Amino acid sequence: MGNVIVVKNVDKDIYRRVKSVAALKGYTLGRALTEAMKLWLLINEAASRDYLEYLSCREKSERKLKEVQEKYGEKFKGKYVIICDGELIKICDNEDEAFMVAGKSNAKQCIIARLGEVTKEHKVEMGMGILS
Amino acid sequence: MKFKYSKDYKPSAPRIKALIITAKQEKHELELIVDTGFSGGVLIPYSLYEKLGLTLLEVQDKYYGVLPIGIPITLHTALTRVIIGDLVFKVHVHSHPLINKKLAGRELLNKMKILLNGPLEELEIIEER
Numbered sequence: 001m002g003n004v005i006v007v008k009n010v011d012k013d014i015y016r017r018v019k020s021v022a023a024l025k026g027y028t029l030g031r032a033l034t035e036a037m038k039l040w041l042l043i044n045e046a047a048s049r050d051y052l053e054y055l056s057c058r059e060k061s062e063r064k065l066k067e068v069q070e071k072y073g074e075k076f077k078g079k080y081v082i083i084c085d086g087e088l089i090k091i092c093d094n095e096d097e098a099f100m101v102a103g104k105s106n107a108k109q110c111i112i113a114r115l116g117e118v119t120k121e122h123k124v125e126m127g128m129g130i131l132s
Numbered sequence: 133m134k135f136k137y138s139k140d141y142k143p144s145a146p147r148i149k150a151l152i153i154t155a156k157q158e159k160h161e162l163e164l165i166v167d168t169g170f171s172g173g174v175l176i177p178y179s180l181y182e183k184l185g186l187t188l189l190e191v192q193d194k195y196y197g198v199l200p201i202g203i204p205i206t207l208h209t210a211l212t213r214v215i216i217g218d219l220v221f222k223v224h225v226h227s228h229p230l231i232n233k234k235l236a237g238r239e240l241l242n243k244m245k246i247l248l249n250g251p252l253e254e255l256e257i258i259e260e261r
Contacts, residue, residue: 038232042229042230042232043230045178045179045229046178046229046230050182051178051229054182054187058190058208061190065192084188099189099212100157102155102188102189103154103155103156103157103185103188103189104156105188107188108187109187109188109190110187110188110189110190111190111191111192112189112190112191112192112211113191113192114192117192119192119193119194120193120194121193121194121195121196122193122194122195122196123196123198123204124170124171124172124195124196124197124198124207124226124237125169125170125171125197125198126169126170126175126197126198126199126200126205126231127167127168127169127170127171127200127237128169128200129165129167129169129170129233129235130170130175130199130200130231130233130235131200132141
């Protein structure tokens, strides 16, 4: 009985629908509910204040990086710049130094970029593995 | 170097144990499922990405993940080192808050010669390419 959990106030219509979809998919109700609860946790995390704050910091850093590339891109071409939460932190001679500086930061978000390089977009195939 | 397949999947799935270098230069052990359908380096859940401080090591470029149904999603991407046995690679680590998988993709896998020994349920890294 260790794995039995009693839950009050469950909407009976939703419960019946979950039960029938689970049966159609060959899932046990426990497995279906566990998956539903995992998804609920993920969605809550995606909408958390921390995550939204991180997104806003990334946006600020991207804007600052654009400014920095325009201002110093040619002058310091090939060097590495660290921008954290929208602020220019340091221009370093090499990538390893930039990693060290960014890693010690107390910021929420940092971008390490090579000066003189334009921002590129890359497509990543996610494959079916993310669904299993 | 050999790794037993994960029996959490049916049929069992090849996996790799890797150490990921965090923003604080610490080593964090990860079990990654080998997924040749994923073209990126390493995929981890966003909560772990944040915990390892990878939000501090993000790259300038933008990475879009294309889901199997064709929908694009913005990935959060950092560049860090990953250690597998004696091998050290600099790879992109991606995450998204709605993805809860830990995968090793082709950007990482293509740096190694790997034998998938299905009958023995064992993955063997033979040598660095």
